Amino acid sequence: MAHRKPHLPTKTCPVCGRPFAWRKKWARDWDAVVYCSERCRRSRRARSGPEAGGASPPAASRTRPRSSG
Ligand SMILES: [Zn+2]
Numbered sequence: 001m002a003h004r005k006p007h008l009p010t011k012t013c014p015v016c017g018r019p020f021a022w023r024k025k026w027a028r029d030w031d032a033v034v035y036c037s038e039r040c041r042r043s044r045r046a047r048s049g050p051e052a053g054g055a056s057p058p059a060a061s062r063t064r065p066r067s068s069g
Contacts, residue, residue: 015040 008022013036020036035041 011036013037013040015044 009030010019010021011033012019013034015035018036022030026033035044
């Protein structure tokens with residue numbers, strides 16, 4: 001039983017949806033690493049799949065009541 005694989009942490013890339021393992025180059029930034037590669041990091045905004053939402057605020061509460069007036 002001398003076959004021991006190093007237990008490397010893994011994450012799933014939200015862009016391509018593929019899991020990627022810890023890399024030495026991410027040793028200091030692993031906690032901040034989100035994408036498997038620079039390519040995915042750049043294309044995170046290129047095409048959004050299931051994510052669809054409106055970023056417009058409700059027009060109802062546009063005017064705010066002023067205290068002083
Ligand atoms: Zn990716």
